[in-house]
Amino acid sequence: MAYVLTGALELGLLYALMALGVYITFRILDFPDLTVDGSFTTGGGIAAIMIISGYSPWLATVAAFAGGAVAGMLTGLLHTKGKINGLLSGILMMIALHSINLRIMGAPNLSVARLETVFTFVKVIPHMLILVIVIKLLLDAFFKTDLGLALRATGDNPRMIESLGANTDMTKIIGVSMSNGLVALSGALIAQEQGFANISMGIGMIVIGLASVIIGEAIFGAKTVFRATLAVILGSIVYRLVVALALRVPWLNAQDLKLITAVIVIIALVLPTFQRSWKQASVARRRTEELSGGDT
């Protein structure tokens, strides 16, 4: 059991950065960005190939972030300047990245198992905890700056922030870049932790990210940005716990993982909607009774 817990904490923290990226697009910008499936691999691929080529793993990790940010920027450009539907821009970029990632990696599978990675120097759990918290606090601070406020307003009321002089094309591009930078950073750290990068390591990432965001918000609340980013990180850890526990069910195995994830997301999305309509109906019934003075 202790093993399950530490395992979930470790993976949860590594994937938390990806979940924070998904939070930026999905919640802040209100832009469901599917680039994530591609840019996660881009991050893993860049980190692996650079480490194999003899670069410092630290530099490789930073480069992975930059690579993801560029991919995000391209999605943002497709959507804003090319006027392509948001979902479609992400899908197009995801497909394009598949080929680009193969070009970057040169092979569908790269092993860094025997090479020096960042985790040769630092322990996963304590240092990931610090990194995730630092990034969380930086994001919280950013979303309080003038630029950060404009980004949030872009997802909340684009017409209003445009009339106040913010270029929403620009804010979207910045947001999607930041998001995919974080996703790629997460991919780079995962590749180093598991000892390899694989061309298909990003498949389903967007759904895992969504699951973390939705689970976190459902359990821990999202009243403020501070609360929401914390919830996303905890959501990422809880998600890993749920997966670990699900896999201990005798008739489920690893190949069912994606189905389990999809089911978790579906439940988390559907439940609040039902809850809301039940609640509304009961409040309406009670109010009607009050207004009619109970003379029915």
Next chain:
Amino acid sequence: MLQVTNAYKLFNAGTPDEKVALQSINLHLERGDFVTIIGSNGAGKSTLMNLISGTMKPDRGQVQIDGQAVEHLSEFQRSRWIGRVFQDPMAGTAPRMTIEENLAMALKRGQRRGLSFGVSKRKREMFREHLSRLGIGLEDRLNAKVGLLSGGERQALSLLMATFTEPQILLLDEHTAALDPARAELVTRLTEEIVSELKLTTLMVTHNMEQAIRLGNRLIMMDKGQIILDIDPEQKKSLTVERLLGEFERISGRKLADDRVVLG
């Protein structure tokens, strides 16, 4: 201050639904002018506002603000000169953000947005002072999400956000039409106070005849994409609703057709 010269706007050009939204519009506002606009459905009132704000661009003609041609600039580029309040109380504020965050964004109207904090202690004091002048208790709710406010409160906040940076031009697009009479009266009174205090050059579309006559120093009437009547300050003082309706009938040859018109 504001000059619209020979402006045209066509909707759905080249299709069976083609409609002339504006034709040969000439409008000049002096600094401090407060012009109310009335007109029947589809007269082009909102299109004129959109042309000035940059939401739409004229197919022909010029728009000048303070002597500078702006017709090629988009809305966000013109925002440094223009404050605007929309009809929909939901349109002018960001519901999932707090009152102080909304004000902080409005404070940065038309300026570069960088990485300094949007809300500082000093700014918070200033916001509180401005809000208290609205007289509806918003100054004690700086950290409340705007989505929790009523329509009237949101519209009062929108008005404050549009004006407290003292823009060159204020556009009010039927900003009291969606409110119940008491709230509409509150927002109308606030509008009057703020505009006269800051001497803002203002253009206001309204369906309320009485409001159109009471507010402002000039009144223009639009019909079928044209300005058909421009009442100067001297005439406006003695204007009544009956005379206004009579003028409309005389010029356009039909009764003012507007399902939402309020005679006041």
